[in-house]
Every structure is written in structure tokens, then in C-alpha cells.
Amino acid sequence: MKLHEYQSKQLFAQYGIPIPRGRVAMTASEARLIAEELRGRVVIKAQVLVGGRGKAGGIRLANSPEEALETATQILAMQIKGLPVRKVLVDEAANIQSEIYLGVTNDRAARRPVMIASAEGGVEIEEVARTAPGKIARIHVDPLLGLREYQARDLAASIELSRDHWRAFIDIARGLYDAYRECDATLAEINPLVVTKAQTLLALDGKMVVDDNALFRRPKLAEMRDLDEEAPAEGEARKYGLSYVKLDGSIGCMVNGAGLAMATMDVINLAGGAPANFLDIGGGAGADKVAAALEIILADQSVKAMLLNVFGGITRCDEVARGILIALQDMPTTIPMVTRLVGTNEDEGRQLLAEKHMITATSLMEAAEKAVALARQGAGA
Amino acid sequence: MSILIDKKTRLMVHGITGREGLFHAAQMLEYGTKIVAGMTPGKGGEWVLEGKVPVFDTAKLAVEATGANCSVIFVPAKAAADSMLEAADAGVALIVCITEGVPMQDMMQVRAYLDQKGTRLVGPNCPGLLTPGECKVGIIPGHIAMPGGVGVVSRSGTLTYEVLYALKARGLGVSTCVGIGGDPINGTSFIDVMEMFEDDARTESVVMIGEIGGTDEERAAEFISDKMSKSVVGFIAGRTAPPGKRMGHAGAIVEGGSGLAVDKIKALEAAGVKVAAHPDAIAELAADRSRKARRRTKR
Numbered sequence: 243m244k245l246h247e248y249q250s251k252q253l254f255a256q257y258g259i260p261i262p263r264g265r266v267a268m269t270a271s272e273a274r275l276i277a278e279e280l281r282g283r284v285v286i287k288a289q290v291l292v293g294g295r296g297k298a299g300g301i302r303l304a305n306s307p308e309e310a311l312e313t314a315t316q317i318l319a320m321q322i323k324g325l326p327v328r329k330v331l332v333d334e335a336a337n338i339q340s341e342i343y344l345g346v347t348n349d350r351a352a353r354r355p356v357m358i359a360s361a362e363g364g365v366e367i368e369e370v371a372r373t374a375p376g377k378i379a380r381i382h383v384d385p386l387l388g389l390r391e392y393q394a395r396d397l398a399a400s401i402e403l404s405r406d407h408w409r410a411f412i413d414i415a416r417g418l419y420d421a422y423r424e425c426d427a428t429l430a431e432i433n434p435l436v437v438t439k440a441q442t443l444l445a446l447d448g449k450m451v452v453d454d455n456a457l458f459r460r461p462k463l464a465e466m467r468d469l470d471e472e473a474p475a476e477g478e479a480r481k482y483g484l485s486y487v488k489l490d491g492s493i494g495c496m497v498n499g500a501g502l503a504m505a506t507m508d509v510i511n512l513a514g515g516a517p518a519n520f521l522d523i524g525g526g527a528g529a530d531k532v533a534a535a536l537e538i539i540l541a542d543q544s545v546k547a548m549l550l551n552v553f554g555g556i557t558r559c560d561e562v563a564r565g566i567l568i569a570l571q572d573m574p575t576t577i578p579m580v581t582r583l584v585g586t587n588e589d590e591g592r593q594l595l596a597e598k599h600m601i602t603a604t605s606l607m608e609a610a611e612k613a614v615a616l617a618r619q620g621a622g623a
Numbered sequence: 624m625s626i627l628i629d630k631k632t633r634l635m636v637h638g639i640t641g642r643e644g645l646f647h648a649a650q651m652l653e654y655g656t657k658i659v660a661g662m663t664p665g666k667g668g669e670w671v672l673e674g675k676v677p678v679f680d681t682a683k684l685a686v687e688a689t690g691a692n693c694s695v696i697f698v699p700a701k702a703a704a705d706s707m708l709e710a711a712d713a714g715v716a717l718i719v720c721i722t723e724g725v726p727m728q729d730m731m732q733v734r735a736y737l738d739q740k741g742t743r744l745v746g747p748n749c750p751g752l753l754t755p756g757e758c759k760v761g762i763i764p765g766h767i768a769m770p771g772g773v774g775v776v777s778r779s780g781t782l783t784y785e786v787l788y789a790l791k792a793r794g795l796g797v798s799t800c801v802g803i804g805g806d807p808i809n810g811t812s813f814i815d816v817m818e819m820f821e822d823d824a825r826t827e828s829v830v831m832i833g834e835i836g837g838t839d840e841e842r843a844a845e846f847i848s849d850k851m852s853k854s855v856v857g858f859i860a861g862r863t864a865p866p867g868k869r870m871g872h873a874g875a876i877v878e879g880g881s882g883l884a885v886d887k888i889k890a891l892e893a894a895g896v897k898v899a900a901h902p903d904a905i906a907e908l909a910a911d912r913s914r915k916a917r918r919r920t921k922r
Contacts, residue, residue: 426726456728508860509901553781555780556762
């Protein structure tokens with residue numbers, strides 16, 4: 243789960259990391275009010291969960307409350323990479339001398355956290371990694387020991403930060419690591435961390451991604467989820483414990499198991515079609531879950547054909563068939579459906595669906611080819 | 624011969640009184656796995672599965688009383704890290720964690736601790752292990768595989784079942800099937816299993832099923848090219864997955880240009896691995912390779 247900049251910075255502040263004075267606004271007049279309180283120059287920043295806000299014109303300076311009103315009005319009317327801007331952060335503008343990058347994330351390959359720093363702040367770290375890999379310093383952290391003071395000092399020395407700022411940098415690095423640990427983050431990033439002309443360090447921008455699997459023990463963070471920022475069907479799927487990702491194609495897929503679901507998408511592609519979604523009903527899904535899944539898929543107007551691919555292990559094919567029948571009763575459809583049921587109770591499952599005029603297939607390739615042909619007919623009609 | 628588990632495996636089931644734990648313990652027992660103990664705090668002294676398996680309050684007590692040398696974990700995600708650590712402290716050599724949804728920071732700590740103790744972990748979020756005809760630890764349906772010479776290693780569950788089923792349909796048996804799981808931080812990697820298959824006398828060739836996310840497959844490709852004499856057939860799921868989106872498995876995500884299916888396929892092919900274009904073709908290729916391998920040994 244991604245957090246907004248304003249949420250991430252508020253969390254950072256709780257760990258002693260200095261952030262600019264400022265607040266989030268839902269309306270332009272609110273933004274004006276905040277600018278009045280802050281006095282002087284402010285920066286108005288679109289709060290959307292995508293990168294590249296600055297380039298899109300979603301981050302702009304305002305010299306007066308009137309200008310803040312005008313700028314906020316414009317930004318709140320924007321869409322950035324397809325996402326409407328619903329909130330802006332109004333921050334005191336900083337006098338920047340130099341910009342640093344500081345972040346901590348899980349290194350999958352090393353199986354431990356890695357803290358990354360660079361003197362090239364203010365641009366995406368992936369970009370720096372491509373253009374100037376020598377400018378990036380990394381330190382792996384023992385998850386049982388946590389980040390030690392000397393490690394933070396090593397980073398400061400590696401990026402040739404002036405010694406005057408080491409104390410402040412070390413405190414910020416340790417604060418960031420603690421925030422990462424205690425929020426169960428998979429990424430906590432300050433970019434840029436700036437040295438101001440007044441010779442202080444300040445976290446101008448912040449980003450945090452929280453491990454969805456840890457939200458059960460972070461109820462306050464779970465409440466921070468911005469429901470406006472996800473496709474409604476993805477939220478609906480989550481309620482039923484289904485994994486669903488909306489895609490651009492016309493063939494709705496329902497599969498048990500993530501690997502098999504991905505492979506099913508790939509085979510549809512090989513057969514010349516395009517999947518409308520990724521959907522994993524998980525292991526041992528009951529009829530109610532299957533019914534919910536089918537309703538989510540059929541609610542998508544771009545679906546022209548359906549492919550049901552189930553390999554029964556723990557999941558029983560008859561249970562899946564029963565779920566399909568329930569959903570079809572609630573939601574009759576003319577969308578053609580190709581079904582492939584293999585494994586535990588496959589005969590019972592096939593019998594249950596026999597009366598429903600479904601197209602059956604034995605191999606995955608055959609199922610995909612049939613679904614692609616049907617989707618073409620559906621799109622032509 | 625086989626890897627990781629065989630007839631000598633003495634299994635302890637964590638969470639044996641839970642719905643999942645009990646169901647799969649019954650299946651494992653039926654398959655012939657020696658389940659010597661169950662573990663559920665507060666239920667010590669009870670017997671389950673028609674009085675065949677004693678339940679203990681702690682892993683330490685279970686190991687002392689039964690000599691269990693392998694643990695399989697079915698407890699809920701919030702308790703899974705504790706169960707893995709408890710099993711390791713009790714002295715079992717191999718832990719298989721089926722549980723899905725274990726927080727990543729828990730896994731980093733567990734991994735660091737288990738590495739210090741020298742305990743092997745398979746999973747989490749995995750279907751477990753199957754040595755056909757001898758022992759099953761986890762949830763892989765037993766009837767879909769038969770004993771033989773193909774070693775199977777995979778990050779997926781049901782996709783692996785598809786492959787086992789197709790191998791059996793072609794008369795190909797399996798030495799051991801290892802589900803390493805779909806999480807980003809896990810216990811056993813492709814390379815670990817490849818090393819074991821390379822050293823295992825029964826394994827003649829290997830099927831490896833990967834997916835998008837991370838660089839485990841790329842590193843395995845390096846190992847295959849440098850160290851492996853046995854032939855490997857591969858498949859990578861997720862060619863059509865969009866970047867930045869998690870595809871069901873916590874570890875299946877393309878991030879910052881890393882973890883792409885095309886890169887993995889390229890790396891494997893460069894290492895001499897025959898990569899199947901679709902799942903149905905995996906068993907075909909494996910059958911083809913195994914025929915060639917047999918011809919070579921006959922000559």
C-alpha cells in the first residue's frame with residue numbers, strides 16, 4: 243500500500259525527521275488559508291500516488307495567498323497520468339543549497355534491508371543508478387541488529403557530505419530506519435533531503451510503501467489507504483480475499499493460483515488475444531468466493547468472453563462450478579464462457595456446468611484459442 | 624535417492640488442530656509420510672487423526688519425545704514467524720512453511736536467524752515438497768505425480784500441479800518436487816535446489832518454473848551455466864504482466880525495470896535452458912530431453 247507524500251512526511255516527523263511546515267488541503271480556498279498562516283512563499287504539491295508530479299506541472303510555487311488560491315485551483319483540476327488530483331499539500335518553500343537522496347528498502351536478493359544514499363538528490367534514484375551508478379552508496383542492515391550509528395556515518399562519508407551535517411544526517415537516517423521498521427514499510431524514502439541555506443537538513447519530499455501483509459498489526463496505517471486511488475473492482479476483490487488486477491484486454495480470466503493465472507494470461511496473449519484482468523481465487527475457494535469473482539469480472543464492460551481455468555488440488559472443481567451457477571443466477575449474462583476444469587472432482591464439476599451451454603476445453607492452449615475466437619465474435623457483433 | 628525428504632523424514636505439523644493443518648495432515652498420513660508429532664499450544668496431551676498422532680504444547684517437547692527432524696507450518700500468518708523460530712530452536716533441520724501472507728520484515732529476521740543456526744527453510748507461501756512414493760510434506764496432491772528422474776522446482780503452486788500432471792500423462796516420474804514459494808523473501812532459492820538436484824543420483828533432468836519479480840531466476844541461470852551437467856527445462860510466468868502491479872504472489876512484481884519475464888527467459892536461454900512458450904509445452908520438452916538423455920547413456 244502506497245502512502246501519499248503528506249502522510250509519509252507526517253510519519254517521518256514522528257521519528258524526529260525535520261519536515262517543512264505545511265498542511266494538506268482539499269479545496270483551493272483551504273490552500274489559500276494555509277498559505278496565509280505560513281506567510282511568505284509556499285509550494286503547492288499535487289497529492290497523487292504516481293511519480294513524475296513535478297514534470298506534469300503538479301508542483302508549483304506561489305508567492306502570495308492569492309497566487310496560492312489560483313495555483314491550487316489549477317492543480318486541483320488536473321489529472322496526472324490518468325489520476326485526478328483530489329488533494330494538495332501546501333508547504334513552506336525552502337531555500338535550497340543542495341539536494342541529497344536517502345532511502346531504505348528490502349533488498350530481495352540479499353534478503354535484508356538496504357539503506358541507499360546519494361549526493362544526487364531530487365531525481366529518481368533509478369535514474370541515478372542508470373546514469374551515475376558511482377554516485378550511489380549502499381549499506382546492508384542486519385535485520386536482527388538494526389541500523390547502527392557507524393553505518394549511517396559511513397553513508398554520510400561516502401556521499402561526501404560536509405562533516406558539519408553528519409550529526410543531523412545520522413539522526414535522520416536512524417529515524418528513517420525506525421519508521422521503516424515500525425511501519426512495516428517495504429520502502430521509506432526522502433527525496434530530496436535538502437541542505438538549506440540556513441545550514442539545516444530538511445525532508446522536502448517523502449514516500450512510503452507499506453507491506454500489505456503487515457497491515458493486520460498496523461491498524462492506523464491501514465486506515466490511511468486512499469480508496470479514491472484504486473480501481474473500485476480491486477477494492478471489492480480485496481474484501482473477498484481475491485487477487486484482482488484490471489488489464490486492458492477483452493477476455494475475463496478466473497484462475498486458481500497466481501502462477502497459473504499469470505500463465506493463463508500469457509497463453510491468451512500467445513493465442514492472439516488480450517486478458518481483461520488477472521484474477522486468482524486462491525486455494526480452496528468456496529462457491530461464494532467464486533460467485534463474487536465472476537460478478538467482478540462480468541461487471542467489466544470490456545469483457546467479451548470468459549476463460550475459467552481451474553486445476554483442482556485443494557480447490558474442488560465441483561465447488562467452483564457451484565459458485566459459477568450461483569453467480570449466473572444472480573447475474574444472467576450473454577458473455578460466452580470457456581471452462582477448463584482439471585483435477586479434484588473434475589467430473590462432478592463438468593456435470594454441474596453441462597446444462598449451461600459452456601464451451602469446454604482440455605488443454606490450456608485450446609481453452610485460450612476458443613476464448614480468443616469468441617471474444618473476436620463478441621467484439622464484431 | 625531424492626532431496627530434502629524421504630522415508631526417513633520424521634514430521635511435526637505446526638497448527639495440526641486447525642482446519643487446514645488437520646486436513647492436510649490427514650492427506651500426508653494417507654500418502655505414507657511419517658507424522659510423529661503435532662504442535663498446538665494449549666492442546667498438549669491430545670491425540671488426533673484417529674489416535675495416530677500425539678499433540679504437544681511446544682516444539683521442544685515434541686522433538687524431545689519423538690525425534691522429529693522436519694517441521695511443516697500451517698499456522699496463521701501473524702504467528703508463522705514465531706513457529707519458524709520455535710522449530711529452529713527445537714533443533715529440526717528442515718522447516719517447510721505453507722502459510723501465505725507473512726510480513727516481509729518478519730521474514731528478513733527469520734532468515735537471518737535461521738542462517739546463523741544452519742536450519743533450512745522452504746517457503747513461506749509455498750505448496751511444500753513431494754518425493755513421489757515416499758514422502759509428502761505440504762499440500763501438493765499426491766496422486767498427480769509418480770516416482771522417477773525429473774526434479775521439479777517452482778515458485779508457483781497450481782502451475783506446478785499442471786506440470787506434474789502433464790509429466791505423469793507422458794509417463795515421466797519425479798524425483799522430488801520442491802515448491803519454493805511466491806514470496807519476495809524466502810528460505811530456499813532456485814540455486815539451492817539446483818545444487819541439490821545436481822548432486823542427487825536419482826535426478827536425471829530438472830524442470831524449473833519461475834515467474835516475474837526479483838532476480839532469482841537470473842542467478843540460477845548463472846549457476847546452471849557454470850556448474851550444472853544435468854539438462855534443465857524452464858518456464859517463466861508473467862510475460863504479459865504490467866509493471867508495478869503485484870500479480871497475486873507478494874513477490875510477483877516488476878519494479879524499477881527489474882524482474883521482467885523477458886530478461887529471465889533470455890538469461891535462461893543463454894545458459895542452455897530450453898524455455899517453454901506455454902505450460903503445455905513444459906512436459907513435452909522435458910519428455911524430449913529425457914529421451915535424449917537416455918539415448919546418450921545407452922551409447
